[in-house]
Amino acid sequence: MKCILYIPVAALLVGTVHAQGTGSSDESQFKTRYSVSVIDDATFYGNLREPLPGVLNQVLVEPSFGLHYRDRLTFSTSLIGLTGTYMDNYSHVRVKEAYASDSAGDFDFTAGRKMVRWGTGYAFTAAGVLDPPRNPTDPADRLNLNEGRDMVKADWVRGRHALTLAWSTAALAPANTDLHDTTAFRYNVLVHGFDTSLITGHDRDTDSFGGLTFTRVLGQAWEIHGEGMWRDQAAVLLGGKFTMHSGVSFIGEFYTPPNTAYYRDMSIFALAGRQHFAFFNASKTRLRELPGWKEWDLSGSIVANLNDHSYAGVFDVNHWFGNHFSTYVHVEIPHGAKTSDYGSTPYSSATSAGVRFQL
Amino acid sequence: MSKTNSVLRWFLALFFLAFLLTYALVSHAASLPGLDAEALLKRSDAFRNGWPAYVVNVKITTYEAGKSDEEHLYEVSQKGTDKTYVDFMSPREKGRHLLMLGDDMWVYLPDTSRPVRITPLERLTGDASNGDVARTNYAVDYSPVFLRSEKIGSVDCNVLELTAKRKGATYQRILYWVRTEDARPVRAEFYLTSGKHIKSATFDEYQPYGGKTLLHKLTLYDEIRHESHSVLEYSEATQRNLPDKLFYQGRADRF
Numbered sequence: 001m002k003c004i005l006y007i008p009v010a011a012l013l014v015g016t017v018h019a020q021g022t023g024s025s026d027e028s029q030f031k032t033r034y035s036v037s038v039i040d041d042a043t044f045y046g047n048l049r050e051p052l053p054g055v056l057n058q059v060l061v062e063p064s065f066g067l068h069y070r071d072r073l074t075f076s077t078s079l080i081g082l083t084g085t086y087m088d089n090y091s092h093v094r095v096k097e098a099y100a101s102d103s104a105g106d107f108d109f110t111a112g113r114k115m116v117r118w119g120t121g122y123a124f125t126a127a128g129v130l131d132p133p134r135n136p137t138d139p140a141d142r143l144n145l146n147e148g149r150d151m152v153k154a155d156w157v158r159g160r161h162a163l164t165l166a167w168s169t170a171a172l173a174p175a176n177t178d179l180h181d182t183t184a185f186r187y188n189v190l191v192h193g194f195d196t197s198l199i200t201g202h203d204r205d206t207d208s209f210g211g212l213t214f215t216r217v218l219g220q221a222w223e224i225h226g227e228g229m230w231r232d233q234a235a236v237l238l239g240g241k242f243t244m245h246s247g248v249s250f251i252g253e254f255y256t257p258p259n260t261a262y263y264r265d266m267s268i269f270a271l272a273g274r275q276h277f278a279f280f281n282a283s284k285t286r287l288r289e290l291p292g293w294k295e296w297d298l299s300g301s302i303v304a305n306l307n308d309h310s311y312a313g314v315f316d317v318n319h320w321f322g323n324h325f326s327t328y329v330h331v332e333i334p335h336g337a338k339t340s341d342y343g344s345t346p347y348s349s350a351t352s353a354g355v356r357f358q359l
Numbered sequence: 360m361s362k363t364n365s366v367l368r369w370f371l372a373l374f375f376l377a378f379l380l381t382y383a384l385v386s387h388a389a390s391l392p393g394l395d396a397e398a399l400l401k402r403s404d405a406f407r408n409g410w411p412a413y414v415v416n417v418k419i420t421t422y423e424a425g426k427s428d429e430e431h432l433y434e435v436s437q438k439g440t441d442k443t444y445v446d447f448m449s450p451r452e453k454g455r456h457l458l459m460l461g462d463d464m465w466v467y468l469p470d471t472s473r474p475v476r477i478t479p480l481e482r483l484t485g486d487a488s489n490g491d492v493a494r495t496n497y498a499v500d501y502s503p504v505f506l507r508s509e510k511i512g513s514v515d516c517n518v519l520e521l522t523a524k525r526k527g528a529t530y531q532r533i534l535y536w537v538r539t540e541d542a543r544p545v546r547a548e549f550y551l552t553s554g555k556h557i558k559s560a561t562f563d564e565y566q567p568y569g570g571k572t573l574l575h576k577l578t579l580y581d582e583i584r585h586e587s588h589s590v591l592e593y594s595e596a597t598q599r600n601l602p603d604k605l606f607y608q609g610r611a612d613r614f
Contacts, residue, residue, distance in 0.1 A: 033453075035453045064454075108604065157603070157604045157607045160607075160608070164609075190463065195463070195465075195609075215476045216476075217478050217479070220478060220552075221478050222478065223476045223477075243478050247481075294423075323430070323450050324451070326451070358450050358453065
């Protein structure tokens with residue numbers, strides 16, 4: 001398996017040598033980017049139904065570094081160092097992204113671990129076959145814990161058309177995930193305002209899939225998006241966003257996946273049949289209209305399983321102090337029968353508070 | 360008969376006088392450089408867009424009640440009149456980028472799961488809106504009409520009324536003062552579809568970059584929250600050979 005991984009990397013390096021011959025002399029040869037984020041997070045669980053600790057403490061250090069050579073070559077890495085205290089103390093380092101890419105003419109070649117986002121859904125995705133998993137109670141991944149997929153990818157871009165061929169291996173995926181080697185193809189085009197993608201591919205040892213995604217802006221305030229994917233059965237997502245003059249945004253989504261192994265949530269019974277979910281979010285970043293509230297962001301969401309009538313309410317508050325520090329509170333309140341999707345959560349509330357430093 | 364002839368002669372004389380007057384007015388108006396509003400607007404755009412493809416750094420400092428409140432840094436890459444890519448460089452925005460392709464706009468946020476389409480209303484958010492940074496070719500977005508000539512301070516200006524001609528335009532209407540001498544932008548007032556006067560701008564400083572005189576400092580005044588204004592400082596404008604791929608909407612995985 002490792003040999004297979006070395007081949008595209010070697011091809012990339014050959015391309016690198018070739019690419020060095022071009023580039024205008026008035027441009028700087030190297031550009032570097034870096035950022036560091038440190039998060040101290042504490043989560044308090046209310047009314048635990050199981051003998052578990054009531055507090056989870058975590059410290060995350062997330063450095064990112066990017067090197068760009070002559071607008072052609074890119075090396076980028078992003079790590080997550082995590083230390084936590086729950087049932088016991090633990091520390092580990094995760095590789096969020098680590099990839100090299102070469103841009104030659106209309107082609108881009110990439111090898112390594114990389115985040116790809118093909119799905120258009122905010123809280124759910126049916127067609128994001130290589131995307132990090134969506135968590136509808138934390139769609140923004142507030143602790144930046146999502147990791148990319150290990151892949152070799154070739155993109156051809158001309159005008160508003162783009163073709164992508166990607167092969168992703170599951171060999172290096174975390175042990176608790178159910179990923180397979182995936183070969184996927186995407187054609188993306190912007191036509192009459194529709195940002196549309198056709199996606200098809202195959203998961204090794206399982207099934208083939210094919211689907212479509214779109215986004216479109218309508219009028220002054222509406223955005224609509226959708227995904228449809230056939231993988232044994234159809235999974236469909238439809239959503240929209242409405243923005244008010246005041247800057248308050250509303251996002252709504254309806255998602256119906258089949259209850260198959262690929263789409264099934266861990267808390268859903270295997271014989272439960274097709275599931276239907278709804279998501280609604282209202283948010284406002286920077287309450288600048290209120291004196292003294294310019295540095296505050298507010299967001300409230302509700303995600304519901306329409307089959308078993310369980311739901312979770314989520315409330316986020318974020319406050320900035322200058323350009324580098326912010327504090328936040330994230331509250332999740334699940335509700336429903338003990339055997340239901342959200343009601344089976346072993347707590348009645350989870351309140352996270354934290355401090356974030358960004359450089 | 361002679362009475363009829365006399366009346367006809369009067370009519371003829373009046374018609375001739377009216378013709379002369381109209382001709383004089385039209386020829387005087389044609390001699391004003393500002394009357395070719397389209398050409399004037401294109402000339403004024405050249406003070407903000409020096410080359411067909413270029414990169415410029417923009418620093419936006421927001422002032423509240425006269426005090427510096429916060430700073431944002433952007434690297435803006437522009438190609439042609441309808442492709443703009445904005446890289447957010449400030450610590451609290453690092454990793455974000457904004458793409459404008461014709462009438463369509465996307466924002467890529469590191470903490471969301473996908474590229475986000477921006478509605479026209481969202482282009483207006485912030486002290487300096489996304490549109491203020493990303494859409495600087497007014498001749499592409501607006502139809503100009505020459506209104507009048509007047510002085511701003513000691514500067515002779517032509518006043519243009521710009522009306523949005525495509526949905527990608529940030530504002531519905533702009534009143535635009537450009538210097539009579541060379542069409543250099545001097546002042547602007549921005550209006551929404553509702554007619555509300557939302558912002559004003561003064562084009563304060565120009566500097567030479569690569570043999571061209573380009574805008575260096577622009578101040579945006581919030582006409583709704585009068586205590587707030589933003590200063591946009593442009594620096595290191597450089598002509599660059601930008602690949603089309605930089606402006607591809609599906610490329611959320613940017614450097």
